[in-house]
Amino acid sequence: xxxxxxxxxxxxxxxxxxxxxxxxxxxxxxxxxxxxxxxxxxxxxxxxxxxxxxxxxxxxxxxxxxxxxxxxxxxxxxxxxxxxxxxxxxxxxxxxxxxxxxxxxxxxxxxxxxxxxxxxxxxxxxxxxxxxxxxxxxxxxxxxxxxxxxxxxxxxxxxxxxxxxxxxxxxxxxxxxxxxxxxxxxxxxxxxxxxxxxxxxxxxxxxxxxxxxxxxxxxxxxxxxxxxxxxxxxxxxxxxxxxxxxxxxxxxxxxxxxxxxxxxxxxxxxxxxxxxxxxxxxxxxxxxxxxxxxxxxxxxxxxxxxx
Amino acid sequence: xxxxxxxxxxxxxxxxxxxxxxxxxxxxxxxxxxxxxxxxxxxxxxxxxxxxxxxxxxxxxxxxxxxxxxxxxxxxxxxxxxxxxxxxxxxxxxxxxxxxxxxxxxxxxxxxxxxxxxxxxxxxxxxxxxxxxxxxxxxxxxxxxxxxxxxxxxxxxxxxxxxxxxxxxxxxxxxxxxxxxxxxxxxxxxxxxxxxxxxxxxxxxxxxxxxxxxxxxxxxxxxxxxxxxxxxxxxxxxxxxxxxxxxxxxxxxxxxxxxxxxxxxxxxxxxxxxxxxxxxxxxxxxxxxxxxxxxxxxxxxxxxxxxxxxxxxxxxxxxxxxxxxxxxxxxxxxxxxxxxxxxxxxxxxx
Numbered sequence: 001x002x003x004x005x006x007x008x009x010x011x012x013x014x015x016x017x018x019x020x021x022x023x024x025x026x027x028x029x030x031x032x033x034x035x036x037x038x039x040x041x042x043x044x045x046x047x048x049x050x051x052x053x054x055x056x057x058x059x060x061x062x063x064x065x066x067x068x069x070x071x072x073x074x075x076x077x078x079x080x081x082x083x084x085x086x087x088x089x090x091x092x093x094x095x096x097x098x099x100x101x102x103x104x105x106x107x108x109x110x111x112x113x114x115x116x117x118x119x120x121x122x123x124x125x126x127x128x129x130x131x132x133x134x135x136x137x138x139x140x141x142x143x144x145x146x147x148x149x150x151x152x153x154x155x156x157x158x159x160x161x162x163x164x165x166x167x168x169x170x171x172x173x174x175x176x177x178x179x180x181x182x183x184x185x186x187x188x189x190x191x192x193x194x195x196x197x198x199x200x201x202x203x204x205x206x207x208x209x210x211x212x213x214x215x216x217x218x219x220x221x222x223x224x225x226x227x228x229x230x231x232x233x234x235x236x237x238x239x240x241x242x243x244x245x246x247x248x249x250x251x252x253x254x255x256x257x258x259x260x261x262x263x264x265x266x267x268x269x270x271x272x273x274x275x276x277x278x279x280x281x282x283x284x285x286x287x288x289x290x291x292x293x294x295x296x297x298x299x300x301x302x303x304x305x306x307x
Numbered sequence: 308x309x310x311x312x313x314x315x316x317x318x319x320x321x322x323x324x325x326x327x328x329x330x331x332x333x334x335x336x337x338x339x340x341x342x343x344x345x346x347x348x349x350x351x352x353x354x355x356x357x358x359x360x361x362x363x364x365x366x367x368x369x370x371x372x373x374x375x376x377x378x379x380x381x382x383x384x385x386x387x388x389x390x391x392x393x394x395x396x397x398x399x400x401x402x403x404x405x406x407x408x409x410x411x412x413x414x415x416x417x418x419x420x421x422x423x424x425x426x427x428x429x430x431x432x433x434x435x436x437x438x439x440x441x442x443x444x445x446x447x448x449x450x451x452x453x454x455x456x457x458x459x460x461x462x463x464x465x466x467x468x469x470x471x472x473x474x475x476x477x478x479x480x481x482x483x484x485x486x487x488x489x490x491x492x493x494x495x496x497x498x499x500x501x502x503x504x505x506x507x508x509x510x511x512x513x514x515x516x517x518x519x520x521x522x523x524x525x526x527x528x529x530x531x532x533x534x535x536x537x538x539x540x541x542x543x544x545x546x547x548x549x550x551x552x553x554x555x556x557x558x559x560x561x562x563x564x565x566x567x568x569x570x571x572x573x574x575x576x577x578x579x580x581x582x583x584x585x586x587x588x589x590x591x592x593x594x595x596x597x598x599x600x601x602x603x604x605x606x607x608x609x610x611x612x613x614x615x616x617x618x619x620x621x622x623x624x625x626x627x628x629x630x631x632x633x634x635x636x637x638x639x640x641x642x643x644x645x646x647x648x649x650x651x652x653x654x655x656x657x
Contacts, residue, residue, distance in 0.1 A: 202382075204425040210380045211420075212491065213412030214443050223428055302475040303429055 004306035012287045020280040024066050027272040034270035079273035087277040098258035102243045104178025113186045117193020136187035148180045148253040165255035177254040185239050196228040230300050237293030241286030326353040327498045327531050333391035344602045346372040348555040354531040361534045361542040364552035370535045374501045378418050379408045414495040421504040423484035427476040433487045434472030440494035459490040482513035501533045551575050554600045554610035561644040571646035571655045573615045608632045
């Protein structure tokens with residue numbers, strides 16, 4: 001297992017290089033001149049423009065720019081944005097917000113999704129099963145943007161149950177955005193769990209468990225749930241990475257100064273160093289959580305061995 | 308194929324002839340969207356301590372469904388037990404609350420299944436799964452249960468039981484997995500063991516080893532053994548009595564020697580004719596013509612009559628014995644032999 005993990009970690013290096021180069025190239029290809037845009041309505045002095053272009057290597061060809069960037073990166077220098085702000089500072093400030101949002105979303109997704117899915121799977125075609133079916137279909141069909149605005153307006157503005165925007169109420173400010181962010185995955189987890197439980201309840205080994213005279217509770221929890229949750233855990237693990245990078249809409253609507261917002265703003269400002277730094281970090285998280293899932297898979301299912 | 312004498316495997320601990328399990332006029336139907344399927348239609352038999360009763364029949368004859376009804380593990384719905392009784396230790400299990408039925412499963416009646424790989428949970432070690440019997444029914448600690456699991460694995464002769472107790476089902480061979488199933492089933496010394504096609508998924512050599520093991524355990528414990536199979540060879544080798552099922556009914560019942568040497572029902576007769584015999588090498592097999600009955604629309608009268616060469620219909624039939632109209636009851640034909648055919652005497656030639 002140790003060798004397997006080491007090999008997988010080594011494999012992340014080429015992936016990170018490839019991903020960061022692609023992002024770098026895409027930012028490079030964006031139309032418009034980021035330096036000119038800095039001045040807004042008032043054009044900058046040509047000398048200032050030239051000095052900034054030189055400082056950020058903007059006149060070099062793409063490949064040279066990239067190599068210089070990676071060279072700095074290897075020395076721990078993430079670079080600065082055009083206003084001279086350290087990218088690392090931005091990440092340090094923004095990441096905790098996104099991590100909190102993701103944690104809240106994953107907890108909602110796992111707890112509500114699994115409980116709803118299990119109850120629906122045990123009593124197939126019952127009231128709860130149909131409720132899960134209808135509500136998950138609705139949630140999946142509504143775009144997250146609509147969901148975000150509607151819930152913000154109804155639950156935040158009308159009823160005043162949740163903070164409308166910002167992060168001034170600690171974890172409480174993350175409840176509603178977390179729920180909105182989790183909604184789609186939550187519906188998917190519920191459906192996945194339901195199918196998996198319903199399928200496993202018909203398995204031969206569940207029949208054996210009943211024939212052994214085990215209590216119904218043990219038949220369901222020990223012999224059905226553990227087997228059923230293997231695909232669900234896999235999905236949730238991989239979803240952590242997706243949610244961290246995919247929170248742009250939620251962070252914007254609820255005005256959360258997180259990573260997603262930072263990416264959005266820097267793409268607009270063509271801040272190459274910021275975009276590449278953050279996205280590469282996201283790619284690393286994504287790979288890391290996928291590795292965690294693969295390891296967890298072997299823990300949950302003894303038939304899977306990597307050595 | 309020689310059969311051990313009856314006396315050889317009648318355990319001294321058991322009293323042959325005392326019924327431990329009696330199934331009385333059992334009816335099971337499956338209520339599906341496309342209609343009602345009559346899987347078991349009035350099955351009765353009794354099993355004595357130390358007796359091996361083979362239930363013989365083709366797929367869909369109701370042999371497995373009746374066994375699952377005894378165990379109380381039918382999927383309900385769609386399956387519904389619509390009538391009859393299952394008497395075990397003086398009580399009708401069907402009249403007991405679910406919790407009482409559960410307590411019988413394991414210490415009273417237990418069951419082994421055909422495919423041990425899919426019947427064992429892939430994510431728990433075999434030791435855990437065997438030990439569960441002691442934890443669920445005897446309230447043993449995890450550690451004690453595992454120690455008992457090792458003993459049982461020794462008893463079913465799994466080599467190196469102590470080092471293999473923490474292995475998972477997929478790490479065992481097919482024969483060893485079936486031994487694990489057997490160890491689990493006999494853990495609490497049940498009075499009745501139901502083996503549902505225990506050797507069908509195994510190699511022939513392994514089949515013999517597993518059947519020998521079952522017979523040996525039966526000799527030691529005096530448990531009654533219900534062997535569900537479609538393998539005539541296995542029946543001939545290990546069973547004392549046989550009940551032949553067709554379309555959810557028992558159509559013939561007697562000792563294995565009698566039934567195999569001289570069938571009293573045309574269906575049994577057909578089964579015997581469809582088995583390859585060493586002496587008849589080169590000759591043609593005689594298959595039973597037609598298809599097994601559709602259980603959602605069982606033929607009127609004798610369910611076997613559309614496939615039966617001896618059927619008598621209308622004017623050719625004796626009064627009240629029209630094969631297409633009158634259901635033949637299971638009746639005593641000659642001492643020790645019952646058959647459900649209007650014309651069993653002719654089939655037997657007596």
